[in-house]
Amino acid sequence: MGSLGMYSESAVRKKSSRGYDVPEGVDIRGRYDEEFARILSKEALLFVADLQRTFRNHIRYSMECRREAKRRYNEGAVPGFDPATKYIRESEWTCAPVPPAVADRRVEITGPVERKMIINALNSGAKVFMADFEDALSPNWENLMRGQINLKDAVDGTISFHDKARNKVYKLNDQTAKLFVRPRGWHLPEAHIFIDGEPATGCLVDFGLYFFHNHANFRRSQGQGSGPFFYLPKMEHSREAKIWNSVFERAEKMAGIERGSIRATVLIETLPAVFQMDEILYELRDHSVGLNCGRWDYIFSYVKTFQAHPDRLLPDRVQVGMAQHFMRSYSDLLIRTCHRRGVHAMGGMAAQIPIRDDPKANEMALELVRKDKLREAKAGHDGTWAAHPGLIPACMEVFTNNMGNAPNQIRSARRDDAANLTADDLLQQPRGVRTLEGLRLNTRVGIQYLAAWLTGTGSVPLYNLMEDAATAEISRVQNWQWLKYGVELDGDGLGVSVNKELFGRVVEEEMERIEREVGKEKFRKGMYKEACKMFTRQCTAPTLDDFLTLDAYNHIVIHHPRELSRL
Numbered sequence: 210m211g212s213l214g215m216y217s218e219s220a221v222r223k224k225s226s227r228g229y230d231v232p233e234g235v236d237i238r239g240r241y242d243e244e245f246a247r248i249l250s251k252e253a254l255l256f257v258a259d260l261q262r263t264f265r266n267h268i269r270y271s272m273e274c275r276r277e278a279k280r281r282y283n284e285g286a287v288p289g290f291d292p293a294t295k296y297i298r299e300s301e302w303t304c305a306p307v308p309p310a311v312a313d314r315r316v317e318i319t320g321p322v323e324r325k326m327i328i329n330a331l332n333s334g335a336k337v338f339m340a341d342f343e344d345a346l347s348p349n350w351e352n353l354m355r356g357q358i359n360l361k362d363a364v365d366g367t368i369s370f371h372d373k374a375r376n377k378v379y380k381l382n383d384q385t386a387k388l389f390v391r392p393r394g395w396h397l398p399e400a401h402i403f404i405d406g407e408p409a410t411g412c413l414v415d416f417g418l419y420f421f422h423n424h425a426n427f428r429r430s431q432g433q434g435s436g437p438f439f440y441l442p443k444m445e446h447s448r449e450a451k452i453w454n455s456v457f458e459r460a461e462k463m464a465g466i467e468r469g470s471i472r473a474t475v476l477i478e479t480l481p482a483v484f485q486m487d488e489i490l491y492e493l494r495d496h497s498v499g500l501n502c503g504r505w506d507y508i509f510s511y512v513k514t515f516q517a518h519p520d521r522l523l524p525d526r527v528q529v530g531m532a533q534h535f536m537r538s539y540s541d542l543l544i545r546t547c548h549r550r551g552v553h554a555m556g557g558m559a560a561q562i563p564i565r566d567d568p569k570a571n572e573m574a575l576e577l578v579r580k581d582k583l584r585e586a587k588a589g590h591d592g593t594w595a596a597h598p599g600l601i602p603a604c605m606e607v608f609t610n611n612m613g614n615a616p617n618q619i620r621s622a623r624r625d626d627a628a629n630l631t632a633d634d635l636l637q638q639p640r641g642v643r644t645l646e647g648l649r650l651n652t653r654v655g656i657q658y659l660a661a662w663l664t665g666t667g668s669v670p671l672y673n674l675m676e677d678a679a680t681a682e683i684s685r686v687q688n689w690q691w692l693k694y695g696v697e698l699d700g701d702g703l704g705v706s707v708n709k710e711l712f713g714r715v716v717e718e719e720m721e722r723i724e725r726e727v728g729k730e731k732f733r734k735g736m737y738k739e740a741c742k743m744f745t746r747q748c749t750a751p752t753l754d755d756f757l758t759l760d761a762y763n764h765i766v767i768h769h770p771r772e773l774s775r776l
């Protein structure tokens with residue numbers, strides 16, 4: 210438990226907020242629940258409110274800088290290395306030593322903070338489990354609060370789950386994966402918790418509540434004296450990493466633990482951030498355990514950054530893989546940067562998942578995963594991500610064959626050759642063709658994903674692939690880009706160009722197909738029509754929405770007394 214020593218007495222005064230006991234200035238607008246109230250204790254909320262008050266202006270400024278950068282890119286500029294921080298890139302320094310508890314991260318499983326999945330992931334045989342409040346989670350009130358309860362039970366070691374339908378009880382094994390938690394990105398508000406009349410910042414709620422309730426037990430049971438551990442998503446600039454560093458320092462002070470205890474891996478998953486990798490590590494150098502290639506959001510970010518650059522259009526989504534020059538360059542430079550600074554360079558997610566009812570297709574999917582992991586291990590990555598427990602043995606085998614007994618390749622794979630990579634390498638337009646099937650698949654997947662998200666599920670299997678917020682974003686922005694520039698579907702050889710009329714027909718036909726595939730009953734009961742409306746609006750809007758989930762979020766905010774809120 211944290212101490213309240215750093216807060217004044219008056220700030221702890223109780224005030225009733227729809228059933229919850231809250232400190233001054235905090236208003237809980239989500240449903241009251243006794244279990245939630247244990248997470249939303251007055252002390253924990255005070256900690257979250259303190260983070261919000263301390264950092265809100267820094268966050269606001271950073272988001273304003275993102276808008277300013279977007280304006281520049283939209284006027285024709287391209288991202289590049291910042292001359293002002295050349296000294297950071299060129300000087301020799303290293304991050305704090307990697308804590309022994311997480312030296313070996315050769316396979317990491319990811320998944321939403323759902324109770325059964327947390328147990329399965331911790332028991333999966335992976336070295337790390339990244340519990341996700343971000344790409345894999347629909348951040349409705351129930352998911353967020355239950356997620357916090359589940360994580361607390363997991364850290365306490367008491368988590369269990371009874372699947373009544375199968376009469377199966379889930380419990381933790383003796384040996385479990387190390388827990389990392391990924392809070393939401395800086396851009397997402399938490400509209401069920403108001404602080405001083407404004408929605409709280411989503412990631413400060415996720416981080417604050419988890420840290421407050423778990424830091425002590427985590428360090429004892431999991432961290433061998435260090436931790437807790439985090440993954441930090443979707444940053445665009447080192448100034449955002451600097452805020453996280455300050456958040457960590459403040460949390461460590463509140464908890465009375467040593468500075469540098471908290472450790473985080475930053476996902477490099479926006480195009481501007483690839484030019485800031487040294488700077489991001491530098492800001493977090495006492496709190497870093499590396500960088501990760503968040504390849505799916507990275508592709509999304511490529512389209513978003515170049516939304517006003519018709520000379521940089523993408524081919525079909527399925528063709529934008531790690532073999533493309535810009536993706537390979539990004540992974541190589543990330544490895545070189547991390548190893549030079551003494552931390553892990555983590556690989557990314559292959560989207561394939563096991564295909565239960567078709568052994569041949571399953572073997573082909575597994576082979577694609579093996580190939581992807583082999584490329585990562587040989588390139589020098591220290592570990593990788595798996596979306597499903599069924600993929601762990603294959604990923605483990607590839608990394609173990611390449612790394613042997615060493616826990617990582619930080620010292621052995623320097624990749625100094627990657628120092629020659631230039632901005633042109635990192636920005637090179639991907640090669641390939643565009644097809645009507647590409648447009649159809651984007652539409653079919655985007656709508657089904659959004660329909661799932663609106664009903665509380667943030668990661669889904671679609672057409673034998675894992676789909677989450679990052680992969681769905683690619684579908685959305687690619688459709689938008691093709692519509693905006695009326696691109697020719699050059700892979701079909703028919704000379705057809707994408708326009709609103711064609712897209713309208715595709716939407717109609719794909720909705721019919723979805724109804725056939727999921728069945729009339731599920732289609733009627735689900736949120737496919739709402740998702741279709743939302744997805745269509747976003748694909749055809751004159752200006753590109755920054756995030757699919759920002760507009761969609763308004764539809765999952767439920768305030769009590771019951772009312773639907775628009776932010």
Ligand SMILES: CC(=O)SCCNC(=O)CCNC(=O)[C@H](O)C(C)(C)COP(=O)(O)OP(=O)(O)OC[C@H]1O[C@@H](n2cnc3c(N)ncnc32)[C@H](O)[C@@H]1OP(=O)(O)O
Nearest residue numbers: 319320326329330344345505558596597668669670675679
């Ligand atoms: C771009 C990025 O950000 S990637 C990171 C974010 N994305 C993710 O984390 C996605 C994680 N993966 C998943 O959510 C799931 O694997 C899905 C949705 C893709 C597929 O899930 P399902 O359809 O339930 O898979 P399936 O039916 O094969 O599951 C079999 C078992 O494995 C479990 N399982 C599947 N994936 C996971 C996981 N990632 N973690 C833990 N357990 C899992 C299921 O709970 C199920 O358990 P059970 O047999 O005890 O009931």
Ligand SMILES: O=CC(=O)O
Nearest residue numbers: 503504505506679
């Ligand atoms: O978060 C991971 C990604 O690929 O996006």
Ligand SMILES: [Mg+2]
Nearest residue numbers: 344503506679
């Ligand atoms: Mg991502």
